[in-house]
Amino acid sequence: MTTPHEALLPATRRALLHRIAVAQTEGRAPSLVAAVVRGGQAVWHGARTSVDGHGPDENVQYRIGSITKTFTAVLVMRLRDEGLLDLGDPLEKHLPGTGAGEATIAQLLAHTAGLAAESPAPWWERTPGSLRPELGDVLGEQPLLHPVGRRHHYSNPGYTVLGALVEELRGAPWEEVLRAEILERLGLRRTSAQPEPPSAGGWAVHPWADALLPEPLEDLGRMAPAGQLWSTTGDLARFAAFLARGDDRVLSAESVLEMRTPAAPAEAADVLEGTGYGLGMQIQRRDGGLLVGHSGSLPGFLANLTIGVEDDVAAVVLANCTSGPLLGAVGADLVRIVAEAEPRIPEPWRPLREVExxxxxxxxxxxxxxxxxxxxxxxxxxxxxxxxxxxxxxxxxxxxxxxxxxxxxxxxxxxxxxxxxxxxxxxxxxxxxxxxxxRQPYDTEAPVPGGVDPEGWRGL
CATH class of the missing domain: 2.40.128.50 (Lipocalin)
Incomplete structure (x- = not known):
């Protein structure tokens, strides 16, 4: 029998390896890496094929796309916890002149601000960020597509706005604040805005041939808070442990719980699929369990971070291809494999220290x-x-x-x-x-609203 911090059983490790092997083969990913966290500690790393001729390990960087948004959300929640803003504040109070000022900070975090999904053309993920040097270039002339607060509409520009908000209130660039307030404090030394070797190259895989095409590597500029970061399974495993438990050096457990609590109105499709969105975190009900985290993609890369809340198991999966393996399903399966093969051992029951x-x-x-x-x-x-x-x-x-x-x-x-x-x-x-x-049903000695019939209980 294992404890939460001990290595996984051999059969469990093989089942995890089999799952990512199937994903890499059937999804035709040039490489795929994964990690599993249990009890706040990384307990397994796996990889398939190679990067630069070597098997990728937990220190090889991949681009993580929109998982960057969760990092940005943590920075905003820190501002809230310090009293520098309230989640109910309109954006205009702190960042005037955007054209989306009536939206609140919470609505931006939950993608309910009514903003467009993408910035104006050309496609921002495959073009230089220098084409969008100002916030207005990201938001366009008419930032709002929907009434503010009425529906969940995923918005990349919304997180660009949040990054600008962080810069405004901290008086420093988003990347500098991120490094000082999250990366250094959690020991995420292999997470960065630009790739640092060893790192994987991004590829497009031909849909009808086993052929590859290199994807362009662009600096997203103003859009960085929505998807710029590179990271590793090792660093993201530590980040997943933080998102599950909190860390007072960065954000309390209570504030992290708030982030993974549904904050966006559910549409019909979301209800059917059991999905939702909190404050910078995706939420899914799957096989009766609650999964939270975030997915990510940019040309050449796919990423997923999934946390099984009840089982205290998390998974990170990264691949260097534009499309192919469904990493959200892979992450959920890695969590399920561990939870079913090695169920969480409950904490010992202990009596009260003092009886009140x-x-x-x-x-x-x-x-x-x-x-x-x-x-x-x-x-x-x-x-x-x-x-x-x-x-x-x-x-x-x-x-x-x-x-x-x-x-x-x-x-x-x-x-x-x-x-x-x-x-x-x-x-x-x-x-x-x-x-x-x-103490009794409709107790006559208690002030039950509406009163209690004086004849009391009777037969019919």
Whole structure:
């Protein structure tokens, strides 16, 4: 039996290698590399074929395209956490004159600002960034295609705007801020805006012949915050561990959780596919599990970073081809292979260090109307309320220190749970956002909204 930080079992490693081998062969990728993270540590690296005549390892750079957006989003969240902006601020407050100033920072992060998907022609991914030296060249004369905040419409220019926002509030170039505030603090020494050897060349693979065509390598200029970065499976494995757990040197666990919480309205196709978008992170419900992360592509390169939240397993997959292997599916499969072959070992149960009488008094069975709920006091100092049978609203609550408790998730996130006492000091009921929870169904001694029939329970 392995612990989370030990190497994977031989059968698991072979299954992972088989999956990327199939992806590389069937997708006809010149090379493909991958890594798996479990428990915050890289536990497996794999590669197929070669770069410059050598088998690529975890230190060979590939271009990661739109995974760059997640890095940019982290920089914006740091500004928020420092109080330099609010996610509800309109862009105009901090970066005037863009033509998209009514959109909020949160809407830009979630691709709901109504901006176009691409910058005006020519195709920005295959032409020099010098063609778009100013922000106006990226946004065009009419930046907004949709009403602000009404729909999710993926926008590369939106993240160019966010990069400009970072530069404005930090007073330094985006790349310089990125290096100082994320790359150096997380030890991502092989992540850079320009390729640093050893690095893979980008290729187009002929759709009807096993022939290659080199793709041009362009500096994206102003568009850099949307897709410029190069990185390795080693560095992205460390970045995935950060996105799963947070790191107070960069961003707290609470803020990272906020990034991977849905923030964009779901359209019909998204609902059917189980996909969504948070604040710089893609979200997918697959095989009953929650996957978060981001994909990336630029001419010559494909990239994917996938985190299985419940299983605490992440995967990184990189390839140097314009199209071919479906890396999102590969990443999800790598997470599934580890989760199924070596299920996560739960943390040992431990009792409370100190028993808080006021919290312990709340424990036990409660009723909202006729719905039975259980309230437990957990070892982390929280209380958890949830239905005793079937589905329903459940949440954990954190003490505010004044006898009340704040909801942390789901329907009750931010709602106040207030124990209400009788004149003699005994516990009468719980008030949760106007819902009254009582020790007995429709307790006649509690102020149940609408009152309780004085004749009580009866037969029919």
């Amino acid at each position: 009488p006021a919290a312990l008094e709340l424990a036990g069975q409660w009723y909202w109307g006729t719905h039975a709920f259980g309230l437990r006091v957990t070892a982390d100092g929280l209380i958890a309320l949830g239905p005793l049978t079937g589905g329903g609203r459940r949440a954990r609550f954190r003490s505010l220190g004044d006898g009340t408790w704040m909801g942390l998730e789901g329907y009750y996130a931010g709602e106040l749970l207030r124990p209400v006492r009788r004149p003699d000091g005994s516990l009468s009921h719980l008030d949760l956002g106007s819902f009254v929870f009582t």
